[in-house]
Amino acid sequence: MLLVVVVVGVGTVVRVPFVALGPGPTYDTLGAVDGTPVVAVEGTPTFPTAGHLNMTTVAVSDGVTALSALGFWLAPDRRLVPRDTVYPPGQTTEQVDEQNTAQFAASETNAELAAMAELALPTRATVAEIVSGSAAEGALREGDTIVSVRGVPVATPDQVAAALNGTAPGDPVNVVYERAGARAEARIVLGPSPDGGRGMLGVRPGVEPATGDITISLGDVGGPSAGLMFALAVVDKLTPGELNGGRFVAGTGTIDAAGTVGPIGGIPFKMLAARDAGATVFLVPDANCTEAAANAPDELQLVRVPTLDSAVASLEALNAGAPVPSCGP
Incomplete structure (x- = not known):
């Protein structure tokens, strides 16, 4: 009986390197x-x-745990896989x-x-999210429509990215945008990109129908x-x-x-x-x-x-x- 208690106790506490x-x-x-x-x-x-x-x-x-792993293994609609296939080594669950x-x-x-x-609907590019601490913060707001970047008209996220080809971190660019029906222009100094390439505007562009x-x-x-x-x-x-x-x-x-x-x-x-x-x-x-x-x-x-x-x-x-x-x- 003592052995059973010990085995069950350990099985409910000790974790195994799997997820179900x-x-x-x-x-x-x-x-x-x-x-x-x-x-x-x-x-x-x-x-x-x-x-x-x-x-x-x-x-x-x-x-x-070891005991729950046994239950998952026996369940017909569950599968145990190594934990690092879902949570790669070196990355936290939060990451x-x-x-x-x-x-x-x-x-x-x-x-x-x-x-x-x-x-076949016409579209407009929008500001879906602003990178915290970027130069766009304070100049643009979520929900703004991006009309042009560096003088190039844009209507999709890909066109926003293409308009920044040939730029480098530190370059200033002009962005024309619309907010609440009014058009304005902001001058934004581009930030560094994660891959060290062209400059980054500091926003995640989104897309919406031209109306709506x-x-x-x-x-x-x-x-x-x-x-x-x-x-x-x-x-x-x-x-x-x-x-x-x-x-x-x-x-x-x-x-x-x-x-x-x-x-x-x-x-x-x-x-x-x-x-x-x-x-x-x-x-x-x-x-x-x-x-x-x-x-x-x-x-x-x-x-x-x-x-x-x-x-x-x-x-x-x-x-x-x-x-x-x-x-x-």
């Missing part, structure tokens, strides 16, 4: 979380939506969380860019893998009809400004989470199709999506009863 992965929460990008719309569009006409377009996540359990937050912010911008390119605003809000969720579902929600809200045909559609995938859908990790867990939430269709990045097909839960239709345009086309095909690209045989 499993299905995480899913969020309807057409809905709201804690009363706040996940994707809100203001200042431009929108259309009613129905059904679901759920993004999916992977739950990560850290601080795994990894900061990186995930930055990736999430970038995915929001890319989702908006991709959606507006899909819909899009806001993506989802609490503490991090990482880039919700980009596809955010972009689809924007497309659905800005176009007539129900993109999902009223279905419960879930999915995952990174997205770049051109609308290319990239691979993600943990897709077996994301499919389980989607199925358990009620999804009947799951959108799979092209590069994840083999893994998805090998782990697909019953009654979940997998749709292969290499791009945002193909995702929109596949959902429209489902609504018409037409065949769609599949990850299955």
Whole structure:
């Protein structure tokens, strides 16, 4: 009895160098979380939506003890992986969380860019965030529209970056911006970039429709893998009809400004989470199709999506009863 007590006591205290992965929460990008719309569009006409377009996540359990590791190992919907695959050596948990937050912010911008390119909407560059301590602090504010940089008109984050080509830290540049309907000009001394290249303006540029605003809000969720579902929600809200045909559609995938859908990790867990939430269709990045097909839960239709345009086309095909690209045989 004493031996059992000692073994159990040690097993509940001693940590092992693993984390447990499993299905995480899913969020309807057409809905709201804690009363706040996940994707809100203001200042431009929108259309009613129905059904679901759920993004999916992977739950990560850290601080795994020897005894809990045994429980995770026996659980059919959990997997133990070395901790350093999630939290690289030399990086603190806080640093990894900061990186995930930055990736999430970038995915929001890319989702908006991709959606507006899909819909052929004109855009404007905005100040999404100001770097603390930069020269832009005090000159620009979050929400400002960036009209031009160094005399070059800009309408996207890429154009803001391109306008700084050939500059160096310490160079002064003129930035024309709009705030509350009024246009003004600021002279900003560029700061150093992390890679030692061109000068940095000290802001994270965002993008919005030429008229109106899009806001993506989802609490503490991090990482880039919700980009596809955010972009689809924007497309659905800005176009007539129900993109999902009223279905419960879930999915995952990174997205770049051109609308290319990239691979993600943990897709077996994301499919389980989607199925358990009620999804009947799951959108799979092209590069994840083999893994998805090998782990697909019953009654979940997998749709292969290499791009945002193909995702929109596949959902429209489902609504018409037409065949769609599949990850299955």
